[in-house]
Amino acid sequence: MLNEPSPPxxxxxxxxxxxxxxxxxxxxxxxxxGNFTCQLLWYEIQPGLFxxxxxxxxxxxxxxxxxxxxxxxxxxxRDFGRDRPGPVVLVGVVLMALAxxxxxxxxxxxxxxxxxxDPQWLAHYAKNLPTTPGAxxxxxxxxxFAGPLAEELIFRGLVHRVFSRTWGPWPAIIASxxxxxxxxxxxxxxxxxxxVGLMLAFVWEATGSLTACWLAHAVHNGVSLAVMIAQGPxxxxxxxxxxxxxxxxxxxxxxxxLVGRWLRRATRR
Numbered sequence: 001m002l003n004e005p006s007p008p009x010x011x012x013x014x015x016x017x018x019x020x021x022x023x024x025x026x027x028x029x030x031x032x033x034g035n036f037t038c039q040l041l042w043y044e045i046q047p048g049l050f051x052x053x054x055x056x057x058x059x060x061x062x063x064x065x066x067x068x069x070x071x072x073x074x075x076x077x078r079d080f081g082r083d084r085p086g087p088v089v090l091v092g093v094v095l096m097a098l099a100x101x102x103x104x105x106x107x108x109x110x111x112x113x114x115x116x117x118d119p120q121w122l123a124h125y126a127k128n129l130p131t132t133p134g135a136x137x138x139x140x141x142x143x144x145f146a147g148p149l150a151e152e153l154i155f156r157g158l159v160h161r162v163f164s165r166t167w168g169p170w171p172a173i174i175a176s177x178x179x180x181x182x183x184x185x186x187x188x189x190x191x192x193x194x195x196v197g198l199m200l201a202f203v204w205e206a207t208g209s210l211t212a213c214w215l216a217h218a219v220h221n222g223v224s225l226a227v228m229i230a231q232g233p234x235x236x237x238x239x240x241x242x243x244x245x246x247x248x249x250x251x252x253x254x255x256x257x258l259v260g261r262w263l264r265r266a267t268r269r
Contacts, residue, residue, distance in 0.1 A: 013072060015079035016141040017269075021162045027068075028158040032183065034060030034180070035150060053143035057150035065153065074243075080157040081210035092263035093203050093212045097219035099259060102200040102245075102252040104220075117188040125233040143225055144258070148217035155180050155197070156204045156213045170186055173201040189234075196220060200254070206264045207225025 018028075036182075039056035046052075046071075068074065076082040130136040155176060162173035177197030181190050203213050229233075 007046075009112075015072070015074050016161075021166060024158055024162050028154050031061050031064060031150075031154050033135060034064055035154075036060070047128075049125065050066060050130065050139040050142040053147045054138065057142070061150040061153060062146075062232075069264040070092045080153060081204075081208055083209050083211055085207065085212045085215075088266045089207055089209065089212050089263065090215065091260055092266065093207070093216040094219055095259045096199055096263070097255060098223070099252045100196065100220065103249040103256075104192045104195040104199075106241065106245055106249045107195045108189045108234060109241060111191040112188050112234065115187045115190070121186075122233055125228075128231055129232065139225060139229075141223070144218050144222045148221055149214050151180075152200070152210055152213045152217055156200060157210050158199055160204055169205045173205060176201050179195040179252075187202040202260060203263075205268050206227060206260065 015024075037056075038059035038172040039052040042052045042055040069076075069079075074080075159179060160172055160176040163175050166172075177194050177200075180197030180200070181194035184193050186193065196217075200213050200217055203216050204210075209215075209232070255256045
């Protein structure tokens, strides 16, 4: 079950005890809008793939939350679940992130068959993939560190927790994963994005740790970025689904179930 926030220190109101669910969802929506707006504004100044992601995370999510946290005396660990997970949790979430790659890729390929990627989007991605050390460093900071943290603050730190308190863990996992996939605006990868959202939502329910979700998200994005730099964006040409791909995905799903059960038991202990 979702870990409940600890009681607030005297005189410091806790976010989850003073804000209504509607107000929390409104905050999440404002942060999403701020992220998107900052990305668009920066893209108008300097078109690219990854710098806008970094600017959106910093300007649209981190800075507003810092200002609001100072205003209402929020605490990262108490109000958003940002903690320091132990080695068992760290190993478990890394294994889950790696195990989710194969089935997520297979589902993304199914999405591409139903909704082929936009040629202009593919051309833009191929044109702006980083090739220099500086550009690769910006991409890593943007999509491995800043972007995942911003998304976890919104989707797990706010949206999923509201859903979980309203409907319970499993409906929240499904609903927040659908929101996570749809909000990215890439229908050709929709099934794969929803699969990533399912994995991250489960990590939150199992651990109650935003840091653990951030780590799992960062590992997934890091591997995906490396593959994209090496091979280009998925969808440029149709890929045949081989029996080996299905077998790898099935084995990965088994690993996800086993690691997930182990992670839940370990965190409960």
